[in-house]
Structure formats: C-alpha cells, structure tokens
Amino acid sequence: MLRGMATVTYYAEDHEAAKAWYTEFLGIEPYFERPGYFEFRIGDYQHELGVIDARYAPGQRTEPGGEIVRWHVDDLEATLARLLELGAKEFEPIIERGPGFVTATVVDPFGNVLGIMTNVHYLDVLKERS
Template sequence: MSGSLSHGSVATRLPAQDLARARRFYSEKLGLEPFDERPGGLLYRCGDSFFAVFQSTGASPGTFTQMGWEVEDLKAVVDELRSRGVRFESVDAPGFRTDERGIALVEGNYPSKGATGERAVWFRDSEGNLIGIGQPVR
C-alpha cells in the first residue's frame, strides 16, 4: 500500500517548557545545532533522521524512554557526553541493572539485527525528557 505508514518516516517530538533552555542543553551538552527552526520549535537532524523540540505548556513525566539513538561505540559517546556535563540515570528494571558507569546490558534486544542484546544508557534533557542511547551487542 503506497499510503501505508510502513512507507513513511518516523520523527520524534519532545516537549520543552523553556525552548531557549532546551536549545542551550542540546547545543552545550549534546553538541547539536538546529537544522531548522521556527517560532515555537527546533528541528534537529542526526544521520538520516530528524527530531523536533517544541514549546509546550505540558511537561513529560520522564518515566519512560521518549527518544533513543543507536550508536557504534557507546563507551566513546558516554565519555564525550560526560565530559560535556551530561549526567546518566541509574535505571534498574527486571532483567538488567546499570553498572558503575551507568551502562546497562539489556538481554534480548535487537534480535532482528543479529544482536543478543544491547548496552544502553539513559539521561534527561533540560526539560525532563528521558533519552536513551544504545549499542547492539553481537
């Protein structure tokens, strides 16, 4: 079906109560600059995907992962972000625990990619959005 969602692109939208504060966080802490911007919203490009941060009067509960990156070298990314002041969450859930560096082994993730699991970390942006970064374990 040409009108099917399976042929569309997925783009994440993250709420921000203070858009200027969010822009500073994404720039200073994550090293990202908006690809495009308009009143009330910032659009970021990472690889061939996009995500938007938009002005909102509501706040995220931050109780679940709202957006995630998949990277090739999780340790290098964690080291870089830590050097920029990003603080990683300790997430303990059934089936995995974070180690002293804040990295968790999540068994069983990404089997369709030939992986046996995922190494992952989580952090909150300036607006309380919970964001994950993962690396498939092969």
Template sequence: MLLGLRSAIYPVADLAAASSWYESVLGTAPYFSEPFYVGFAVGGFELGLLPDGTPGTGGPQPLWGVADAQHTIERLLALGATPLDPVTEVGGGIKVGAVTDPFGNRLGVIENPHFNAADVR
C-alpha cells in the same frame, strides 16, 4: 502502515536553552527553528523540541544509535545531563543506557552492532 522512526519529539519549557544544549550534544545547528518547534537532523531522522510541553522520563522511549554507549553517556553527563539508566549489555553485544536531559526528558542511546542502516526506510 508504519514505515519506521522519523522523529522523536521532546517537550521543553525553555526552547532556546534546550536548542542550545542539543546543538552542543549533536555538534550541529537545527535545520528548522521556529518559535513553535526546533528540529535537528540526526542520521536521517529528526530530534524535535516542542515548547510549552511537560518533560518526563515515562512514556515512549526512543533510543538514539551511537558508536560507543559508555562514551556517549559520559559526554552527556559532562554536558549537564543527569544519570537515569546505566549502560547495560542486554545481549548480543547490544548496549543501552539513558540520561535525563537538563529539561527533564529521558534521552536514551543504543550501541547495536547488528543495526543495518540499509534497512532504514
């Protein structure tokens, strides 16, 4: 049985460059860093980087929770991401958007006033 999101893993060709970029984005160093995998702790979940993979914007599309979707997308763009999906209100005050990270992966965000961290298992 699925208990909930634990990790979102992004394939990258240059692990060192991706690790450095995500460290800038997240404002924290990875908690796990080996030549075969880098993991960042993000609000009780994990953003992982997997070397020698094929980046892409298709497939599963995790959305990382943020307080302000527009501000976050603007910051990601300033850090070198490229626009993918503009911030859009999808109903109920929920806003989503996405960029392509410098390594070719989709990085999606969600501003959801209904999210209750107490529900996370």
C-alpha cells in the same frame, strides 16, 4: 505499517536553553526553526529530533518517563560521558541486554528521557544498505 522513525519530539520549558544544549551535544545547528519548535536531522538516515516549547505539551508531566527512543551510537561510554558532562542525569546505567545490545539512558536538563544504544542489528542494516 510502520516503516521507520520519522521524528522524535521532546519538550522543554526553557526552549532557547534546550536549543543551545542540543546544538552543543549534537555539534550542529537545527535545520528547521519556528517559534516554539526547532528540529535537527541526525544520523545515518537523517532522522528528525524536534523540541517543542513545553507549554504545547499534552498533559502534565511531573517526572521523566514514557516511551524511550534509543539512538544508536558507535561509542556508548563516550556518548554517555558527554551527556553527563553537559548536565544530563543518569536514568539507567549501561546495561548489556544481550550480545551486541548495550543501552544507557539519561534525562536531559529539560526532563526528557534520552536513550542511547549500541545495536548489532542497526549496524547490519546499515551495512546491507551501503
């Protein structure tokens, strides 16, 4: 069965601009690149975030939507502020979903939905693994 997220993939029509934007936001260079694709390893478990040239995207996308991956962050408000400063647009504001579960969602400048979250279960699992 599902054992963990391996790669999240976004699409961008301006692939080089997306690489520059995500490099700026994440503070690291992609660890893997080939024409039309680049990938970062991020976070405590080195999950992969990849961006593919939009010409390879399945189907036509006319507006943001679909599944939302929510990345755990330590400071939700600061991360949201940084995303907005870099040109992302708010999709969902900060919402408390329950004790210890707070989310926000943006649309990056390339039309991808990017979720961020503080999540007590994530921190519990991280603590157990150390």
